[in-house]
Amino acid sequence: MVPLKRRKLVPSHAGNTGTNLSGEKVPAKFPQVVLFLLERKMGASRRAFLSQLGRKKGFQVEEMLSKSVTHLISENNSGAEVRAWLDSQDQKPAHLLDISWYTESMREGHPVEILDRHKLQDQRINEAEVEVFSVPSYACQRRTTLDNHNTTLTDALSLLAENAELSDEEGRGVAFRRAAAVLKALPKPVTSMSQLRGLPCLGEHSLRVVKDILENGASSEAESTKQSGRYNALKALTGIFGVGAKTADRWIREGIRSLQQLQDSGQTLNRAQQAGLEHYDDINQPVTKAEADAIGEIVERAVVSVLPGAQMSLIGGFRRGKLTGHDVDFLITHPEEGREVGLMPKVVARLESQGFLLYQKTTRNSYLESNDGPARPASNIDRFERCFSIFKLAKEEKRGATQPETLTENGVQILQTKPARHKPWRAVRVDLVVSPISQFAFALLGWTGSKLFERELRRWAGHEKAMSLSSHALYDNKQISESDVGGGDICTSWFGVHPTVREERLTRLLSPYRRTKRSPI
Ligand code: UTP
Numbered sequence: 310m311v312p313l314k315r316r317k318l319v320p321s322h323a324g325n326t327g328t329n330l331s332g333e334k335v336p337a338k339f340p341q342v343v344l345f346l347l348e349r350k351m352g353a354s355r356r357a358f359l360s361q362l363g364r365k366k367g368f369q370v371e372e373m374l375s376k377s378v379t380h381l382i383s384e385n386n387s388g389a390e391v392r393a394w395l396d397s398q399d400q401k402p403a404h405l406l407d408i409s410w411y412t413e414s415m416r417e418g419h420p421v422e423i424l425d426r427h428k429l430q431d432q433r434i435n436e437a438e439v440e441v442f443s444v445p446s447y448a449c450q451r452r453t454t455l456d457n458h459n460t461t462l463t464d465a466l467s468l469l470a471e472n473a474e475l476s477d478e479e480g481r482g483v484a485f486r487r488a489a490a491v492l493k494a495l496p497k498p499v500t501s502m503s504q505l506r507g508l509p510c511l512g513e514h515s516l517r518v519v520k521d522i523l524e525n526g527a528s529s530e531a532e533s534t535k536q537s538g539r540y541n542a543l544k545a546l547t548g549i550f551g552v553g554a555k556t557a558d559r560w561i562r563e564g565i566r567s568l569q570q571l572q573d574s575g576q577t578l579n580r581a582q583q584a585g586l587e588h589y590d591d592i593n594q595p596v597t598k599a600e601a602d603a604i605g606e607i608v609e610r611a612v613v614s615v616l617p618g619a620q621m622s623l624i625g626g627f628r629r630g631k632l633t634g635h636d637v638d639f640l641i642t643h644p645e646e647g648r649e650v651g652l653m654p655k656v657v658a659r660l661e662s663q664g665f666l667l668y669q670k671t672t673r674n675s676y677l678e679s680n681d682g683p684a685r686p687a688s689n690i691d692r693f694e695r696c697f698s699i700f701k702l703a704k705e706e707k708r709g710a711t712q713p714e715t716l717t718e719n720g721v722q723i724l725q726t727k728p729a730r731h732k733p734w735r736a737v738r739v740d741l742v743v744s745p746i747s748q749f750a751f752a753l754l755g756w757t758g759s760k761l762f763e764r765e766l767r768r769w770a771g772h773e774k775a776m777s778l779s780s781h782a783l784y785d786n787k788q789i790s791e792s793d794v795g796g797g798d799i800c801t802s803w804f805g806v807h808p809t810v811r812e813e814r815l816t817r818l819l820s821p822y823r824r825t826k827r828s829p830i
């Protein structure tokens with residue numbers, strides 16, 4: 310082995326102090342832990358960067374090896390190499406650790422428990438022994454769990470996905486969402502890039518983000534996005550109900566970056582945007598399951614009072630078991646085909662007369678008007694009669710008490726506003742959808758989400774089963790004859806079967822893996 314250079318020892322800093330970014334001495338947060346990063350194979354600049362990161366997080370990181378050092382951190386050296394180097398020194402730190410212990414501690418913000426895998430082995434771990442993960446490539450083929458073991462990775466990727474979506478870059482958004490969904494499905498935390506070899510949907514860019522986090526505890530791209538003025542302006546402006554990425558982008562180009570600037574600008578706002586601005590704080594506060602259930606009871610009462618026998622299902626994120634959501638979605642039908650016609654305006658009028666709607670806009674269904682078959686999907690946008698509303702929900706003391714104080718999304722604290730002191734209600738976004746019973750199974754499946762799951766289910770049906778799935782129907786593409794300009798034959802065997810049985814069969818047909826416990830992706 311090449312002899313290692315002997316290091317000159319200098320006395321360490323007296324006392325348990327660290328150095329902050331401005332070079333001032335600050336008390337170390339973890340006085341029992343004094344770190345020394347070995348420069349060998351790590352390199353001087355990476356060592357300086359990692360030391361700085363540690364100090365920023367309140368760790369005491371020494372420049373020189375001294376007797377106060379408790380943890381020696383090394384990267385890419387074997388235990389034997391480090392021990393050989395230590396033999397030439399007079400110091401013997403209590404723990405000889407791999408860089409993985411350091412990056413995990415950075416991520417957690419405190420020294421993590423030292424596990425066997427963190428300790429420097431005499432032989433470098435054979436890469437082949439690292440557990441390599443494997444998952445099916447379509448999200449709908451995966452069992453999705455409520456336990457996400459890789460939140461740091463998925464938070465960063467979801468943030469980059471959101472930023473791409475807000476910037477109207479759908480392709481990039483989907484790529485990041487797919488990567489995040491794959492990592493969310495893994496049974497354990499990722500500790501090394503070699504575990505990801507062969508995993509689907511992890512493109513070059515997503516892998517770069519993962520590598521950055523594994524090595525440095527954070528993704529520099531996600532961090533800088535989080536700080537960027539454009540991302541924050543897009544988030545603030547699209548937080549207004551009725552404002553999409555395109556409108557927000559136009560306003561930003563006109564110099565509008567905040568709600569205040571929007572109000573001062575005198576821009577003409579449509580009715581939805583006016584209502585969105587008026588109820589901004591409430592709408593940007595997550596809706597709890599208890600609130601969703603309370604709204605469900607009110608809407609259901611209105612539905613059955615105007616059409617006895619009508620049925621209503623909670624759909625969207627809450628149907629997947631999410632505890633909070635950005636809105637509440639309901640699907641309404643009637644077991645007798647055709648009885649649902651004209652239902653939506655009556656439900657809306659009823660809720661309006663009861664004072665429950667702060668805003669509503671109903672769009673008529675268009676599946677009957679289309680001349681390309683009753684439900685042939687022209688795009689992913691469905692054609693059901695739909696009502697976008699802002700619901701006025703009375704606050705209940707009991708319900709208010711169960712609300713978490715701070716909620717985060719992608720690791721970013723969601724705008725939290727102080728609840729108005731004396732306002733006895735809050736505004737909640739509510740979507741109502743009406744489907745005829747013959748399309749109910751498809752509507753229920755299509756509206757359960759998540760968006761990525763639905764996209765993957767449709768991709769899988771198309772590519773692997775030669776079928777077209779939409780929220781209206783399932784077509785067998787093989788039955789489409791060339792002369793049939795109206796589109797393929799709808800799977801008519803679905804009619805006459807009870808809707809819940811139909812959905813169950815549909816799900817089984819489309820998924821080789823039984824989905825038991827679904828959770829948001
Ligand atoms: P949401 O946007 O409400 O998402 O759409 P979510 O999954 O409930 O999550 P929250 O609300 O942010 O908590 C619900 C599902 O309805 C379908 C999509 O499949 C989506 O996942 N959907 C939504 C449509 O099919 N068409 C639409 O126009 C909107």
Ligand code: MN
Binds near residue numbers: 634636638
């Ligand atoms: Mn929803």
